[in-house]
Amino acid sequence: MATVILLNGVGSVGKSSLAKALQNIAAQPFLHTEMDTFLAMLPERLEGHPDGLNFEQRIEDGNVTTFASTGPIAKRALSGMRRSVAAMAGAGNNLIVDEVLFGNTATGSAKAVSEYRTLLEPYECHIVGVFASLEVLEERERRRGDRNIRLSRWQYKRVHEGMTCDLSVNTKNRSPLACAELMNTSLNL
Numbered sequence: 091m092a093t094v095i096l097l098n099g100v101g102s103v104g105k106s107s108l109a110k111a112l113q114n115i116a117a118q119p120f121l122h123t124e125m126d127t128f129l130a131m132l133p134e135r136l137e138g139h140p141d142g143l144n145f146e147q148r149i150e151d152g153n154v155t156t157f158a159s160t161g162p163i164a165k166r167a168l169s170g171m172r173r174s175v176a177a178m179a180g181a182g183n184n185l186i187v188d189e190v191l192f193g194n195t196a197t198g199s200a201k202a203v204s205e206y207r208t209l210l211e212p213y214e215c216h217i218v219g220v221f222a223s224l225e226v227l228e229e230r231e232r233r234r235g236d237r238n239i240r241l242s243r244w245q246y247k248r249v250h251e252g253m254t255c256d257l258s259v260n261t262k263n264r265s266p267l268a269c270a271e272l273m274n275t276s277l278n279l
Contacts, residue, residue, distance in 0.1 A: 092179040092213045093118070093279070096206065098191045098253065099220030100245040102230040104261040104269075105188040108220060111270035112186060116279040121178065124188040128171040129164065136163060145241065156241040169205065176209035192248045203253070216277050219255035220269075222262040 095112070097105040109122040129143060136142025141161040148157045160168065175187055191203055207215075222230075227242035257276050259269040273279065 092182055093120075093184045094175065094179050094210050094213050094215045095120070095186045095273070095277070095279075096191070096215065096217045097186060097188050097220050098217055098249065098255070100222075100227055100242050100249050101190060102227050102234060102242055103220045103222050104230075104266060105220050107266035108259070108261065108269050108273075109186040109188055111266040112273055112279070115267075115270055115274055116184075118184050118279065120184040120186045120279075122186045122188065123171075123175065123178075125168070125171065125190060126188075128167050128174075132164060132167060136161075147240070148244075150244065153243060154240055155244045157244050158241060168202065172202065172205050172209055175206075176213075179210065179213045190245060190249060191253065192245075192251070216256040217254070218273060218277075219250055219253065219258040221250070221258060221260045226262050 097109060099105050106122075106124060109120075113120050113122060132142050138144055139161065140159075141163045143164045144159045144161065146157045146159070148155050150157075175185060178185055191206075224243065224246050227246065228240070231240075231242050257273060259272055261269055264272075
């Protein structure tokens with residue numbers, strides 16, 4: 091039976107680095123897929139468009155925040171991602187999925203979690219919450235240079251709220267390898 095690990099966390103928390111480290115130490119081979127790969131499939135003209143992926147600066151709690159919204163075409167692409175993950179697991183592949191899933195607070199996000207749970211019911215599935223402090227996330231966001239600045243601030247309050255995880259790891263003071271070792275041991279990979 092295939093194993094699927096959903097790494098859920100704010101952008102720039104270190105999910106991709108953690109996935110690569112876990113791939114290197116897990117006894118069984120794991121494929122790694124990222125939400126960003128599926129969003130990159132959208133035509134460029136849908137960036138900033140209501141049908142695609144839209145980022146908007148807002149003031150929230152006295153701070154400038156980058157709010158993200160997905161339109162119907164982006165939502166279809168992400169639903170296709172979830173189905174692709176299930177299809178890959180159905181073919182016997184172990185997967186590490188790098189995702190930004192929201193708890194019960196964001197419109198449509200509870201549907202994404204529910205869809206994953208339904209699609210992945212036949213497989214061994216673990217949701218791992220990946221955490222770091224907001225200060226660390228914002229610093230990583232700035233250093234990367236390929237992220238919408240202040241998006242982590244908006245995601246920070248929403249990503250884990252109402253979510254149930256099988257395991258949580260904090261990347262603030264732990265290396266990707268140390269987090270991967272914790273996951274490997276805790277999830278018996």
